[in-house]
Amino acid sequence: MNPTLEIFSQGEEIVTGQTVDTNAAWLAQEAIHCGFTVTRHTAVGDKLDDLIHLLSEIAARADCCICTGGLGPTSDDLTAEAVAKAFDKPLTFDAVAFDQIIEFFQSRNRAMPQINRKQALLPQTAIRIDNAWGTAPGFAIKHRRCWFIFLPGVPSEMKAMFIEHVKPDLLARFTLHPPLLISLKSFGLGESAIQELIKEIKIPNKVELGFRAGTDDVQTKLLFPFDYPKTDLNTLVSELNDCLGDYVFAIDGLGEPTGDLAFEIDKFMTANKQSLAVIETASHGLLAAKCVGYDWLIKASYEKNIKVSTQALSTEEQLIHAKDLAMVTQKNTGVNVVLIQLYTGDENALIDKNKSIGLLSVLLVGKAFYQTTHSIVGPISRKQNQAALLSLDLLRRYCQGKTI
């Protein structure tokens, strides 16, 4: 059993939602990679009674707790006072901390405001955690079963102090076994479709299966205990990968760095010195935007739709025209690959926020010609994103030599 760890964030700006609590997510990932099981995050505002109650609750429940915020110099920074009351450890003056605070101001040619003296008051028996990046020292203290660590809420200070001081101390203090995380990143299958596809695979009890559906991929995640046999791990990952087939565009955690669709496409395009031009309709610039930072995208254009003539054409005639346009573009620009979107649904569905279903064909001209057709549904920004991703996924399959 891993030791349990809770994250505790203090501050009105968190509890009122003015600040998104990115500290909690960052600390949770760090703690898991150290080998803790993170059981709970809690955020409360600057109310002394709430803080005291919460500290007592956690002291009875968790093996470790990392708290951020409330260490500043002002009257609404109450963490040290709450710890003193909750754990019955009166605040005492820490001369070394005080010298560090004075030094912080002196090195910036500023006089220390009197209110900052408060930051040198630490609960009795607490171990000071030096802060070379700001004025608030952190501290660590044990109460009941729980080892508490208090850090400032400023992300840059908190992260530097965690990496420099807290993490090495935790690794020495606890018996920890960091787990192995493997993620199969896929596009084109929903979470429930994935569950259907892999339902025959027996996941050993020791392995945790999870899913994460983002806007740009779905990740099927396996968390293995640190001592899981490597060959068994590889076998299980291969089984899952075979079930999901060509929907999987990358496997993270096996050593090779992975990224999003554009990142995986880049591996092929760069290695093979390929270049790309795109003509977008439904994705409205977002296809080009998702390729930012890669120099193989030479040219992109957006038009409401590819116009052939004023006469109405059948879908088939439009597709033939789009293919011709792709081949002409390939020839004129000298690129290796051209992607074209042809929107064959109701044109208003791309503009009108109330019309929600459209039909999109994506055509790719490279060494050969490929074509896919999809329904794109939902609010306009979702249709835009789906159109960009469906186009990138066609290119990704082409690059990786997968079925189209």
Next chain:
Amino acid sequence: MNPTLEIFSQGEEIVTGQTVDTNAAWLAQEAIHCGFTVTRHTAVGDKLDDLIHLLSEIAARADCCICTGGLGPTSDDLTAEAVAKAFDKPLTFDAVAFDQIIEFFQSRNRAMPQINRKQALLPQTAIRIDNAWGTAPGFAIKHRRCWFIFLPGVPSEMKAMFIEHVKPDLLARFTLHPPLLISLKSFGLGESAIQELIKEIKIPNKVELGFRAGTDDVQTKLLFPFDYPKTDLNTLVSELNDCLGDYVFAIDGLGEPTGDLAFEIDKFMTANKQSLAVIETASHGLLAAKCVGYDWLIKASYEKNIKVSTQALSTEEQLIHAKDLAMVTQKNTGVNVVLIQLYTGDENALIDKNKSIGLLSVLLVGKAFYQTTHSIVGPISRKQNQAALLSLDLLRRYCQGKTI
């Protein structure tokens, strides 16, 4: 005293830090704007006992609780089961919810996977909250002193359901005195620059001043008590607006609906039947992407940079060429306005992730000619976004008749 409200986020991806909990911050702000006092946020993972304990704790402590996550179809989605156990309300089959789930799949030409049937099981006495945006219905239920609301964790579904169903119900169910929130939305000034500009203005004690720096704007927020005199409110808002000047692109909370830069531009473009073409370099498609849903953007193209000839040109010569290109485009396409980006910094800074500063000129040809030049800095995706926003802001100032 305002009624108290807690936010409860469920899911391993939150507690393990794989997902930053932006839902909690969004809901907290909404709840405060309704007139609640938000007292605590808590996140736990997919462990039935943890969920049951937490639900019981909250039921004894808060007047209202909004919970997100854990309503999906898979085995790790345990919220309904936890509610059934914690509040002793066995799960019962909801035929209407089931029909909605079937309909969701039918409209997408997909068969409903059997596991999705589980999402139609709701605790006895719970009131269903319809989800037109996904498969998971939400529900509301009272236990002890607390009115609980359960919503899916997918932000787009959660937000739509909150706005459409939950918020009107809360306003009717509780005695609330929503404070008045006025936000001055600006682009081009940082938070500390704004603080400097407005430092002479006396903010009354009853009024809360706050800031929210997003990726696309900075909001200067004033929270007024519900019974604050209307004339005093208008006076204070005018004073702030005068200090911030033409950086303010919209004032939210005075009655007229406001949105992002593209939304404000749309007011002018649509009313005056204007049309636009853009030629992007540094924003790499994102300028067009931000205009999705508006039919006044007729044509967009992306190129690494506007190439004139193989000979090196001075910046001045390049600007003249870009202006010519804009005028030719205006003539050939028949649009009213053309926006062109000319990237005159080190071209590698747009591709190379390590080079962080570039110089961007934005040219606008409309009824007259305008030109602005900016340094764009930071990681590549930030430079891309800045380039798109700087171009939109030039167009916004043109549309609103502000100084350029």
